Amino acid sequence: MEFKISNEFLSQIETLISENRSLELLLLLEDIHFADIAEIMGELDDFGAGYIFNTLDSEKTAEILLELDEEVREKILRNLTPKEIAEELDELSTDDAADIIGELTKHIKDQVISELEDVEHAKDIVDLLRYDEDSAGGLMGKELVQVNENWSVLTCVKEMRAQAENVTRVHSIYVVDDEGRLTGRLSLKDLLTTSTRTPISEVYIKKVDYVKVDTKDVEVARIMQKYDLEAIPVVDELGRLVGRITIDDIIDVIKEEADKDYQLAAGISKDVEADDSILALTKARLPWLVLALLGSFVAVKVSRTFEGAMENYAVLFFFTPLIAAMAGNVGVQSSAIIVQGLANNTLGGTIWHRLFKELKLSLFNGLILAVILMLGSHFIIGVDYSISITVAIALLSVILIASLIGTFVPITLNKYGIDPALATGPFITTSNDILGILIYFSIAKVILGF
């Protein structure tokens, strides 16, 4: 039942734009959801996107602005006066408006704020801009329904009707005391089924989950997921109710966090997308590659110290990429499981317990792989048994060490407050490459003696 942008539809729109038939365009887009219009604008050139934006009325454009890709939005905003931007923001909820203002330059930001028509709205937005983007304060919106614990049900219902004007979705009714401190919540159901003269203090629930303005966004996400909340109130240092966070904002946090771990594991250090500029992509990718290259220098150096083996056991050198690759693969597997366990908060037990378990696992897997390598190198590659036994023993040792490092490093990073996902990807592959080659030749030297 979802709307899909067909090529025909797109070219129909392009025609209408190029022939300046704005009324027909308006008619065509009338029933299209703003999220879809934003997607259509992303597919058009700058002129086309701007044309659509200017044709639609501001109630729709404000929501579209929110859904646009950051680059497209930037271009659209650049063509608007501060007054026009302020008009769009007046249509948005405080948290969404604050997010867009946050993207503007300091100079324009101040002008836009001074042009905001609704003073209350403007005050709320300015208030939100104070908070760190990654905190509960940065996520929350000011729109909420709150009642005083000293009111009666009747007063509440009246006040709520007025407040609900500004709130699209009422998740919860929060109860505060005379100082504005959060004291509990009220369920719509209870409110509907209670006599209107009852004082609120008799019906409201004194227990309420909340977060503080400086709670980290990932922590808010964890709490809301764990306790299955669709909204959570935010209080300031004095316990006063200052905003609320809804689950849709949290979904973005969850997705970003998961994407970030994935990108780190793939050796991409910044939040980039395929459509970003080559410069942005290079900034995210090149540092890791340079690091990996420098690490590989060490690996070359290490294998060179075993040059003596070239004379009688040159065949050993054919196996170095295999040993290095397996060390990398095992290390990435081990660390990924730990990183995910840490991210999902499902990692129980001590570090020793983890290491011991990983040791058992990699001993089991390593033995199977070593046997395959021993047989394969003899029968498929055709090397002597002395060589095939040597590489098999080396592989087993390398797998054991790589898996222990893959387990140890992320747990240790996490303990010191560093993102454990850093440990996956090129970092672990490269260090395991070096170590793998060192262990491999050392074992070969002991067994074969060169």
Next chain:
Amino acid sequence: MEFKISNEFLSQIETLISENRSLELLLLLEDIHFADIAEIMGELDDFGAGYIFNTLDSEKTAEILLELDEEVREKILRNLTPKEIAEELDELSTDDAADIIGELTKHIKDQVISELEDVEHAKDIVDLLRYDEDSAGGLMGKELVQVNENWSVLTCVKEMRAQAENVTRVHSIYVVDDEGRLTGRLSLKDLLTTSTRTPISEVYIKKVDYVKVDTKDVEVARIMQKYDLEAIPVVDELGRLVGRITIDDIIDVIKEEADKDYQLAAGISKDVEADDSILALTKARLPWLVLALLGSFVAVKVSRTFEGAMENYAVLFFFTPLIAAMAGNVGVQSSAIIVQGLANNTLGGTIWHRLFKELKLSLFNGLILAVILMLGSHFIIGVDYSISITVAIALLSVILIASLIGTFVPITLNKYGIDPALATGPFITTSNDILGILIYFSIAKVILGF
């Protein structure tokens, strides 16, 4: 403001259990959220977990059951009679109950269903069991508030009160016709502000987003995210309203999907957690490792065909792990960006456009890396210029090819309906290893002539 399980608290609980002081235990756990109690049970041994479960009353245990780790839940359920399980399920919403029943063996499943007390509830659960787990039908619950388009506002409010008894959170009121077909929705706000004698048909919104029972779960997640929905109705083949999906169920889908991509990239093929058994972890990890090992055999074979270079250019062999590692790193980066773009549906343009962009990017990055390698191999490793130029040119070529493959493979897999995340991880590293080594020695052969 979140509850944290301290070691003191845990040992306090353990003492109460071992001394069979159930009343004190009950008092201690009284104000603890069921999600936290589930977490505590996960930390205890089987006896302790069972003891807590038996001590608490069934209203709380049903919710706890839902929050428990699958293994712990399985153990708890094993000690319950079908009648006792049915009693727990009677407390749960239909979708949650269906999920738990889905985990039981066929034999016990039937017994449990026959023991369910509330016949309507049982019918709903059985109905839900028909659907595929990964479809909208498998995600949806039966609890919803629906009104007939021919009713008046007053009738609606009355009916809604009755229906709302079974619904914890009213997200939307759905409007159906006499055949039960979904025709629109009603906002609580409109209902509150309209005269009670108005017919519903005059106030309800005729446009409503919905999904079909067989819509894939990831597609439902995409729609709900895109259109910012907190709940979506589900209709059957005839358009009849059969259930609704809420955003909290979708969060699990989003998280699972992101975790799966991450695991595939790390070479883990099944949804495993650090706490799973060694056998389960081996099943998820060993297949990839065996595949990577077999791939590495090919790499060994390939580098062996260039054995002739050993005589005069033995130093080339020290660089094979470096070339292979860089090919792997670049390939993983390229494919990860594509996989993420496909997952988030942000990948515009044709495949040729993508390949051309990636070519430009990797040419730029590759040149920088090649220069570093050229200088580094000469000044740090100390090889001749002829060798350092050779490895630098080989590196550049390998990076170009690896990035093109990393771009091409996931797009192509996706086109044929295969999960593109398969292309990242060991698969791409291994194939790039092989190709990298082949290209490296071929170029060296052309330049140096051996």
